[in-house]
Amino acid sequence: MQNTEVGKSYLDGLNDIQRMAVTTINGPVMVIAGPGSGKTRVLTFRIAHLLKSGVPPYQILALTFTNKAAREMKDRIETVAGGDAYKVWAGTFHSIFARILRVEAHKIGYPNDFSIYDTDDSKSVIKEIIKSLSLDPKVYNVGAIRSRISSAKSNLITPKMYPGNEELMEQDKMNRRPMTFKIYEKYVAKCKRAGAMDFDDLLLQMFRLLYQNPENVRAKYQAQFKYLMVDEFQDTNFLQYEILKLFVIYDGSEQNVCIVGDDAQSIYSFRGATIENILQFESDFPEVKTYKLEQNYRSTSYIVKAANEVITYNEKQIKKEIWTDKEEGHKIKIIKGMTDGEEGKMVADSIIEHKNRHSLANKDIAILYRTNAQSRVFEEHLRRSNIAYKIYGGLSFYQRKEIKDMVAYMRLATNYKDDEALKRVINYPKRGIGATTITKLTDLANDNEVSMWQCLNQIELKPRAKQSVGKFISIVKASQEKAQTMDAYQTALFIAKRSGIVDGFKAENNIEAQNRLENINALLDGIQEFVEDDVLDEGEDINKQERTLTNFLQTISLMTDQDKDVDNVDTVTLLSVHAAKGLEYKAVFVVGMEENLFPSYMSLAAPDQLDEERRLFYVAITRAEEFLTLSYANSRYQYGQMRFNDPSRFLEEISDDNIEASISITKKPQFGTPKILGKFKPIGSASKQKALTIDPKDFKPNDKSEIKVGQTVLHMNFGHGEVLSIDARKVATIRFPNLHENAEKRIMLDYARLQIVEEN
DNA sequence: GTAGTCACTATTTGA
DNA sequence: TAGTGACTAC
Secondary structure, three states, X not given: OOHHHOOOHHHHOOOHHHHHHHHOOOOOEEEEEOOOOOHHHHHHHHHHHHHHOOOOHHHEEEEEXXXXXXXXXXXXXXXXXXXXXXXXXXXXHHHHHHHHHHHXXXXXXXXXXXXXXXXXXXXXXXXXXXXXXXXXXXXXXXXXXXXXXXXXXXXXXXXXXXXXXXXXXXXXXXXXXXXXXXXXHHHHHHHHHOOEEEHHHHHHHHHHHHHHXXXXXXXXXXXXXXXEEEOOHHHOEHHHHXXXXXXXXXXXXXXXXXXXXXXXXXXXXXXXXXXXXXXHHHHHOOOOEEEXXXXXXXXXXXXXXXXXXXXXXXOOOOOOXXXXXXXXXXXXXXXXXXXXXHHHHHHHHHHHHHHHHHOOOHHHEEEEEOOHHHHHHHHHHHHHOOOOEEEOOOOOHHHOHHHHHHHHHHHHHHOOOOHHHHHHHOOOOOOOOOXXXXXXXXXXXXXXXOXXXXXXXXXXXXXXXXXXXHHHHHHHHHHHHHHHHOOHHHHHHHHHHHOOHHHHHHHHOOHHHHHHHHHHHHHHHXXXXXXXXXXXXXXXXXXXXXXXXXXXXXXXXXXXXXXXXXXXXXXXXXXXXXXXXXXXXXXXXXXXXXXXXXXXXXXXXXXXXXXXXHHHHHHHHOOEEEEEEEEEEEEEEEOOEEEEOOEOHHHHOOOHHHEOOOOOOOOOOOOXXXXXOOOOOXXXXXXXXXXXXXXXXXXXXXXXXXXOOOOEEEXXXXXXXXXXXXXXXXXXXXXXXXXXXXXXXXXXXXXXOEEEEEOO
């Protein structure tokens, strides 16, 4: 195809290197894209360019890591290319593969309606296995085993191969978990029996599907996907790369594959991502053309310089230096607090200052931290300063109990073998099926190596239990029938009623039940929307598959809370550095810049991991467009006790030229100062401060006997609240206006620490 | 079978 | 500290 035939206007906005990366569409291409270098632009324009060059959209496969990135890409392609751009196969690895597996799964022995097990489901399965093998659950830590299994899968090590791998076996022995291989074996068998795939399976089974079916499957998809693109390639693991190769490397392949990534932003090695893939790519595709995008369009020069300085401390890296032609801008600010509380206050104050002085909106501002647990202090001070904020991370909608319960019923309706779903709701709402019955059931299922559902009719039970089980069976059967005859919304509505979940909440009739009910309604609304989307037709996304219940379940299980629609409320954003990747803000606060925290203490021993922390810091600072503030505290509460940390080594890696002069870093820790925190604080100053902030040292809880109805009290976490009632068991209902609208909490006076602020 | 209590433990990131 | 899971008492 000649460029001249193609409308050129969209290429005009690109710099030379970007344009090369966009227009080199034949053969393998590698784009190393520094932060803010227009990576997404290149990807989308490249796809647009393919389309305009006459490539049919369904021949293009673009893989990303997050739904958000995929959606953004799709939206932008449509703007640039229009037409049937939505037919491009763009999505996350997991969602694209799930989509293919829905069609092909039966060829590798799974039902096409397979369930998708989330992390909780996997853990629950593993837990049961550990128990059944009579292993000590303290030694055999569920989380550790799960990640062990996950990484085995990601490296294509099957349960059969595992015991033969000396390195793995040796590691397990050292960790006193020599039976890990056995758990792995049972885990895989159990998931298979349940007709379920976990997240890793979506990749692994995709690989198996292609690998084992060279003629009738692999060839088909090789022929279909003529142009492949992978975003954030540095985050791919071994398995993902192997799948990519199955798509691209074969006799007669044109090898039109383009990977985009930045080794300096590789921050997911803990979950199996390996930079090796980038190096490997160069040797697997010797013809590769490499383009380095080094011009940064995002940040002002002090920030760019600081980023470059920091990253040079890492030894392993693809040589590159980002640069900008933007003005120098503002130097980087460093804030130091005595305590984490003070750090929070200072950051909140600084945010106000930024807003006033530089007329920034809330949404221009983000607070980035290493661990989600750090968000609390900042929430508190933002709330006190009346700054609207939102937090990424934490419990997402689909992780709420009532939602998971509903989803479990829906899963059973589409895949009766789904043991995890069955266990979740067999006695929910309570219908008198107790531990004894469930144990019998699991034992029988395990002994016969079938799903629990298949045993339901066969276990011998006392009449009462039998009746209860019968009730459950009839609910599920009825739901299954509905699922086959009605649409997803009708089915869900039916389940909500027939299961008794809705009635249960209605009967409870308190605020919490009310909330849960609302959540269920929100879920139902969501399903309805999902169903009706179909009617709109000429839709936008490729996930416009049939609007079945199965597909709805798939969509939500692959969704994360970062996929929540970003509503247009003007709020400050609080999020972990990991979650911030790919985002940008005018003003960024990177907080908790302390040794043992950032870098995390888990990383200090291993140089590799320390490098990853540094890349993480690199990602953090390059999120900032104009203002970058780094903060730390001399002491902070961690795990319920006061800890003292040195300022982060990363702070010293930025040269003074780029840092605002007024504050210099205390290089030596000052252990002496905060030792006797709060003990001798004059009483007068306490009341003055308390309206703005709760410092632990100003918090003087009253005895539970003094708490009375009508008082205004102060709670360390929830702030001010009004005591509405106290019942006989000394449980107080307190309304905390600061939490969210009319949030009422039931607080046990025996345990809570409350300070009386006003008598009434 | 359930609710309530107690003790323990985990402390990183997330699809 | 807070969240969870096991245990105990009804």
